[in-house]
Amino acid sequence: MSVATPALEVVGAGHVAQPDRPRLLRVSSLSVSFPGAEGRESEVVSELSYEIAQGETLGVVGESGCGKTMTSLAIMGLLPTGAKVSGSIEFDGKDLTAFSSRQWRCHRGRDVAMVFQEPMTAMNPVMKVGQQIAEVLVKHERLSKRAAFGRAVELLASVHIPSPERRAQDYPHQLSGGMRQRAMIAMALACRPKLLVADEPTTALDVTVQAQILDLMLELQETYGTAIQFISHNLAVVSEVAHRIMVMYSGRMVEYAPAEDLFANPLHPYTQGLIRTLPDIAQPMAELYTIPGSVGGKRPSGCRFSNRCPLADARCREAEPALREVMPSHHVACFKVN
Amino acid sequence: MLRYTFFRLVQAAFVLLVMTFLLFMLIGMMPGDPVENMLEGNPALTPELARQMRELYGVGVPLPVRYWHWLTAAFQGDFGFSSLYFRPVLEILGPALLQTLKLMVATIMLSIPLSLLLGAIAALRPGGWMDTVISFFAFASISLPNFWLSLILIIVFAVQLGWLPASGTPLAETPSLGLQIYHSILPVTVLTMFFVGPLLRYVRASMIETMSSDYIRTARAKGLSETTVIVKHALRNALIPMVTVLALGFGMLFSGALVVETIFGILGMGKMIFDAIRYVDFNLALIGLLLATIVTLVSNLLADLAYAWLDPRITLK
Numbered sequence: 032m033s034v035a036t037p038a039l040e041v042v043g044a045g046h047v048a049q050p051d052r053p054r055l056l057r058v059s060s061l062s063v064s065f066p067g068a069e070g071r072e073s074e075v076v077s078e079l080s081y082e083i084a085q086g087e088t089l090g091v092v093g094e095s096g097c098g099k100t101m102t103s104l105a106i107m108g109l110l111p112t113g114a115k116v117s118g119s120i121e122f123d124g125k126d127l128t129a130f131s132s133r134q135w136r137c138h139r140g141r142d143v144a145m146v147f148q149e150p151m152t153a154m155n156p157v158m159k160v161g162q163q164i165a166e167v168l169v170k171h172e173r174l175s176k177r178a179a180f181g182r183a184v185e186l187l188a189s190v191h192i193p194s195p196e197r198r199a200q201d202y203p204h205q206l207s208g209g210m211r212q213r214a215m216i217a218m219a220l221a222c223r224p225k226l227l228v229a230d231e232p233t234t235a236l237d238v239t240v241q242a243q244i245l246d247l248m249l250e251l252q253e254t255y256g257t258a259i260q261f262i263s264h265n266l267a268v269v270s271e272v273a274h275r276i277m278v279m280y281s282g283r284m285v286e287y288a289p290a291e292d293l294f295a296n297p298l299h300p301y302t303q304g305l306i307r308t309l310p311d312i313a314q315p316m317a318e319l320y321t322i323p324g325s326v327g328g329k330r331p332s333g334c335r336f337s338n339r340c341p342l343a344d345a346r347c348r349e350a351e352p353a354l355r356e357v358m359p360s361h362h363v364a365c366f367k368v369n
Numbered sequence: 370m371l372r373y374t375f376f377r378l379v380q381a382a383f384v385l386l387v388m389t390f391l392l393f394m395l396i397g398m399m400p401g402d403p404v405e406n407m408l409e410g411n412p413a414l415t416p417e418l419a420r421q422m423r424e425l426y427g428v429g430v431p432l433p434v435r436y437w438h439w440l441t442a443a444f445q446g447d448f449g450f451s452s453l454y455f456r457p458v459l460e461i462l463g464p465a466l467l468q469t470l471k472l473m474v475a476t477i478m479l480s481i482p483l484s485l486l487l488g489a490i491a492a493l494r495p496g497g498w499m500d501t502v503i504s505f506f507a508f509a510s511i512s513l514p515n516f517w518l519s520l521i522l523i524i525v526f527a528v529q530l531g532w533l534p535a536s537g538t539p540l541a542e543t544p545s546l547g548l549q550i551y552h553s554i555l556p557v558t559v560l561t562m563f564f565v566g567p568l569l570r571y572v573r574a575s576m577i578e579t580m581s582s583d584y585i586r587t588a589r590a591k592g593l594s595e596t597t598v599i600v601k602h603a604l605r606n607a608l609i610p611m612v613t614v615l616a617l618g619f620g621m622l623f624s625g626a627l628v629v630e631t632i633f634g635i636l637g638m639g640k641m642i643f644d645a646i647r648y649v650d651f652n653l654a655l656i657g658l659l660l661a662t663i664v665t666l667v668s669n670l671l672a673d674l675a676y677a678w679l680d681p682r683i684t685l686k
Contacts, residue, residue: 109589140592147590152583155602157609157681167591202681218591 052084055225055258056106060118063101063110072115075101077282079118083226088252088259090273090290092266092305096326098282099262103228106260107145108135123225141171144219148231150211154203160214161187161199167221186217190247209240216247223255230262245271266305270294278302281326281335284354288361298363300340334366342367373685374674381666388662389443390436392655397432401649439655449652453644458656461641466660469626469637475553476560476622481615484565488572489599489607495577503569510566515625519559519632526555537633556633563625564618571614575607582606609679616672620665 063076076098083089091099104110106120108130120127122142130138147153155163164186165179174182180199187195190213203211212232219227229248233241249272252259263269269276269290276293278286278301286299297303304322324339333350337343346366354364404422430438439449448458491503527535537556539548579585580603588602589595627639634640638657645653677685 107590109586136592136594138592139590145587145590147583147587149583153587155584155588155606157605157679158602166593170592204682215587218587 052086054082055085055087055123056083056260057121058082058102058106058118059121061102061105061120062117063098063105064115065111065113066115075282076105079279079282079284081277081284081287083258083260085225086252086256086258087275088261088273090269090276091260091262091279092264092269092276093279094264094326096281097279099264099279100230101282102279103145103230103260103262106226106228107139107143109139109145137171140167140224141222142224143226143228144222144224145228145230146212146215146219146232148234150208150215150235153215154211156203158202159199160201160203160206163203164199164214164218164221167218171222182221183217186221187214190214190217190251192217208236209243212236212240212244213247216244216251220251220255220257224257226258226260227252228260228262231264232261233268234263234265241268248272267309278305281330283335284362284364285336286361286363287354288358288363292358292361296358296361298357298361298368299336299365300342300367301336334364370674370677370685374670377670377673381670384666385659385662389440389655389659392658392662393436393439394432396646396651396654396658397435399646399649405649439652448656451645451650451653453648453650453653458652461653462656462660465636465638465641465657468635469623469630469639471549472553472556472560472626472630472635472637473619473622475557476564479557479561480564480568483561484568484572485604485608487565488569489576489604491569491573492576492580493599495573500573504573507566507570507573510562511570513562515559515563515628516632518562519555519629522555522559523632535633537630537635556629556635559629560622560625564622568611568614568618571611572607575610576603579603579607605679609676612672612675612679616668619668620661623661623664 059080061076061079062074064072064074067073079098079102081089091102093099101110101114105116106122106127108127110116116128118128122138127135127138154160161180161183164183165174165176168174168179168182169176172179184195184199187198192198192210192213198206198210198214203214206214216232227248232248233244236244245268248259248261251257259272261269261272273290276286276288276290277284278293278299280301286293286297286302288298293302294306297306301322304320307320308322310319322339331338331348333346333348334340334343334352337347340347350366352364352366354362355368356362357368404419442449450456451458451461454461487503487506491500494500523535526533533554534552535555537552539552544552580599584606585598585603588598593601623638626637627643629635630637630639631643638660642654642657642661644650645657673685677683
């Protein structure tokens with residue numbers, strides 16, 4: 032596995048899509064907005080619809096500020112107070128948007144678990160690692176504290192942490208970054224959730240450790256059959272794990288396709304730009320490509336990417352292109368694609 | 370840990386030694402002397418007699434020499450006589466210290482839970498109506514002068530309503546615990562009001578910061594109830610910076626007790642130091658101020674030990 036020099040491996044590196052598995056998550060027309068200054072609302076996620084099948088990995092890609100994290104927090108019911116949500120989120124036949132706070136607490140940690148970006152700060156600094164893992168088991172599986180701690184040690188062993196008995200007694204600051212992320216994964220998988228939301232789980236880690244964590248996630252997915260929503264701004268990392276990939280830009284989905292299709296035939300100018308930004312080992316001296324501009328600031332009228340798009344014309348600045356299925360299971364939102 | 374504590378105690382002893390010198394010099398530089406006080410109250414005292422008394426008290430001797438005499442005597446356990454009470458200073462100090470400690474312990478035992486509760490509630494929804502009410506109370510507590518609040522409470526509850534006694538000291542020779550508590554209600558209320566305000570502001574700020582940290586989001590993502598998240602995950606982390614505030618607050622409370630003890634006529638440390646300085650009782654003022662130094666040194670040491678106990682990331686070496 033090579034995360035550092037992925038360009039050669041990118042095409043077709045993802046898993047084969049398995050469309051006939053039963054559906055686990057269906058998000059339809061999800062919008063999330065926050066009250067902004069002067070009574071205006073700022074929409075961070077707009078009309079998002081996608082599905083995840085059982086045991087499948089969906090990669091969510093986009094720059095910072097594209098609404099990737101807000102989407103996953105919506106699935107967890109952990110959006111900050113003040114967030115307005117519309118649309119529906121259906122998980123395993125249940126409508127999450129109708130959940131009471133009590134139902135959410137039963138859902139979080141048991142059906143859906145989350146691994147966060149920053150393993151350094153995502154754990155409580157004054158609580159033993161084993162205790163933090165045991166807590167989930169006490170809550171959802173009604174284990175005694177003692178039994179839960181024993182289970183926590185087993186879980187630490189299952190994520191390949193050496194001498195797990197000792198590590199369970201350690202505090203987070205005594206573990207390295209990679210080990211903490213392993214412990215976070217152990218915590219997330221403690222109750223064998225059906226869906227694991229991994230929000231940039233490898234971004235804060237060293238490249239060699241990144242590869243180990245990705246391997247671990249794939250291994251555990253195979254063992255437990257967990258579906259994964261894998262969020263990253265790094266296409267190379269996503270290509271290692273995802274069956275299907277959703278590219279987001281400024282709160283909208285711009286392209287949605289099986290992983291190998293997306294890399295073989297990227298259609299949206301933004302996706303093409305993202306792939307071009309990857310370093311290419313065949314041309315080591317070439318200057319790295321960057322997409323001009325940034326996501327933040329005022330949204331342009333029409334297509335949200337129009338102010339940075341090399342192909343944009345008058346039509347792109349007037350109307351917003353809808354998502355279309357241009358090839359079997361390959362969706363794109365761009366006027367320039369036939 | 371033991372080595373660290375030992376080292377800190379040695380350090381504290383050294384600081385204390387330096388403080389005896391500084392305090393001795395400062396008090397020595399105060400205008401007036403005990404003999405002058407006696408002259409004022411007694412016209413029959415002749416200048417010849419005054420000279421003899423000055424010699425007897427050693428007032429004329431240069432300060433550094435007097436300091437040396439005092440220090441050598443102090444190391445033998447002799448801290449001198451009080452010129453105000455005509456008794457060894459330690460005999461006066463003991464009961465006064467006990468009174469002040471009772472007052473401070475009662476205040477602290479009320480203030481800590483109260484500020485934790487109010488601070489945590491205010492932090493749940495910053496800017497909400499609960500926060501507004503609690504913050505208003507906190508600012509009132511910080512702004513109202515001690516002496517003013519004491520007098521207002523005395524006027525309302527002692528004079529007009531007649532529910533509570535205006536004096537902090539029961540008249541009985543050996544007052545029962547109930548009677549002592551009854552007489553302490555007003556002074557303890559004033560001191561608690563004085564202490565809770567700043568304390569709860571710190572708890573609030575610390576809680577708001579803690580509640581927005583990543584590990585609180587992790588705790589919520591586990592499906593834990595909000596109460597568990599706050600009590601088990603947030604409060605302990607939020608408490609760590611509170612230790613410093615408490616240690617510093619100890620000194621503040623000690624000085625706050627001075628005003629409250631004077632108004633409520635409680636014969637505590639505050640009242641003792643106040644009288645000693647006012648009537649130039651050299652030895653008594655010195656031992657009183659030294660004790661205040663010791664309280665500060667000890668509370669700082671305890672704060673450092675508490676840090677290590679609360680936060681596993683800190684090891685004392």
